[in-house]
Amino acid sequence: MLWPHAGLRRVRNVELQQHLAAAHRESPESETWLGLLEAALAESEEGAGWEAAVPTPAPERSAKAPLLAHARITVDGRAVRRWVGRLLKRARQDGNRIDAVALLEAAVCQDDGRVEAQAAAAGTAAPALRVVGQMAAVPLLQACARGLAGSLPATWWEGYCPLCGAWPVLAEYAGLERKRQLRCGRCGTGWALPWLRCVFCDETHHEHLGYLTPEDGVQQMRKVEVCKTCNGYLKGLTTVRPLAPWAILLDDLSAVHLDVAALERGYRRPERPGYALDVRIAA
Numbered sequence: 001m002l003w004p005h006a007g008l009r010r011v012r013n014v015e016l017q018q019h020l021a022a023a024h025r026e027s028p029e030s031e032t033w034l035g036l037l038e039a040a041l042a043e044s045e046e047g048a049g050w051e052a053a054v055p056t057p058a059p060e061r062s063a064k065a066p067l068l069a070h071a072r073i074t075v076d077g078r079a080v081r082r083w084v085g086r087l088l089k090r091a092r093q094d095g096n097r098i099d100a101v102a103l104l105e106a107a108v109c110q111d112d113g114r115v116e117a118q119a120a121a122a123g124t125a126a127p128a129l130r131v132v133g134q135m136a137a138v139p140l141l142q143a144c145a146r147g148l149a150g151s152l153p154a155t156w157w158e159g160y161c162p163l164c165g166a167w168p169v170l171a172e173y174a175g176l177e178r179k180r181q182l183r184c185g186r187c188g189t190g191w192a193l194p195w196l197r198c199v200f201c202d203e204t205h206h207e208h209l210g211y212l213t214p215e216d217g218v219q220q221m222r223k224v225e226v227c228k229t230c231n232g233y234l235k236g237l238t239t240v241r242p243l244a245p246w247a248i249l250l251d252d253l254s255a256v257h258l259d260v261a262a263l264e265r266g267y268r269r270p271e272r273p274g275y276a277l278d279v280r281i282a283a
Ligand SMILES: [Zn+2]
Pocket: 161, 162, 163, 164, 165, 166, 184, 185, 186, 187, 188, 189
C-alpha cells in the first residue's frame, strides 16, 4: 500500500506506476522521499492549475540567464497552500507556520538559506523542509518547461538548465552517435553540450576530465563524468531515446551507488545552484 494518507493523488501513467513500485522495492530506505516524489509527479500530471501560472519570460534577461530568471509568477495561493500542506503532512512535518508561497519561491530559486531560515522560524526540520520545497516546485517547473519549450534558445552553452538554472542530474548519451544531452531533474528540460567539457566549470582540457565506470558488467550503460579541476561529477547513461521528465529523478535514485563511488573518490555535486534565478512568486 503506497498511500496511507488520504488526499494525495496517485499517478495515472502505468509505466510511471511500475517504475515507482520498483523503486519502492529496491530502495525501501527512501520511502518518504519516494512518497513525496510520487505526489509531485501525480500533481504534475494533473497539470491544469499549474499551467495557468506559467509566466512570460522577463525581457531584460542577459544572454546567459535561464528563461525563468527574474520571472514574476502568480499562483493560486489557496491551491499552493493546500499542495504544500499535503507534502508537509506526507513528510510528517507540522506545516502550520510555514508560508507555502514563500517556500515555493525559495525552492524555485534553489535558495537553501531562505528555506533553512523558514524551517528555523517555524520549528520544522530543515532537511525535511528542503525536500518538501524541492518537490513542491516540481509541478510548477514542469508546467513551465511544457509551456515555454518553444521559447528555449536553440543553442545553449551553459552547464546549467536553460529553463530553471539547476545543474543537470544526468547526462544522456543518445542515439547511434552518442550525442551528449544534459537533463534537468527539476523541470525535465534537456540540452545538448559537446563531450569533453565540464558542465560545472567549463574545463575542456581532456587530461583534467575523466570517467568512473562500474566494474559490474550489467552496468555498461552507465558511467560517471568527473572533473579534476572542480571535483564535480555527473552521472551518465546511454539511452535509446530521452527519458521522460518523470523518469529522471527516479533514475537518479536507482543509480545512487554511483554517487557513493564518486563521493568516495572525493568528487561532489556543487552545493550552489548553477544560476540564481531571482524569481518572485505572488499569490
Ligand atoms: Zn530545469
